[in-house]
Amino acid sequence: MSYKIYSFEKLDVYQLARKFKIDIKKMSSLFPKQERFDLVSQMNRASASISANLAEGSGRSSNFDQAHFTNISYASGLEIIDHLNTALDLNYIKKEEYELTRIKLDAILGKLNALYKYQLRNTNTLKKKLN
Numbered sequence: 001m002s003y004k005i006y007s008f009e010k011l012d013v014y015q016l017a018r019k020f021k022i023d024i025k026k027m028s029s030l031f032p033k034q035e036r037f038d039l040v041s042q043m044n045r046a047s048a049s050i051s052a053n054l055a056e057g058s059g060r061s062s063n064f065d066q067a068h069f070t071n072i073s074y075a076s077g078l079e080i081i082d083h084l085n086t087a088l089d090l091n092y093i094k095k096e097e098y099e100l101t102r103i104k105l106d107a108i109l110g111k112l113n114a115l116y117k118y119q120l121r122n123t124n125t126l127k128k129k130l131n
Helices: 010-030 041-056 062-089 095-121 126-130
Strands: none
Touching: 010 041, 010 062, 010 095, 041 126, 062 095
């Protein structure tokens, strides 16, 4: 039995986002229980949004639509920066963990930005192929 590997699954940025989502889940699971429905939930949803929006956007027929979802992924990454800052300010994470997480996130954000620019410039679209 085999299954199809979709193009978004092959993207480096998608693979990094999948790993980052797990890192955030593991990190936030150590936060105080009172944060379960606040900071923990927000961090987990924002980190999941990065890879999920890449997947959803890949199914859109125009590059503009794909770029829109990539932009949402990017915005979710920026949201995580604020949540990480809060976690650091509340001493839920150490500075070293914060810095390592920010470096991983910066790599993802850089790749998302490059993908976004590529999607906007690319004239070879699925919509044109279908017509």
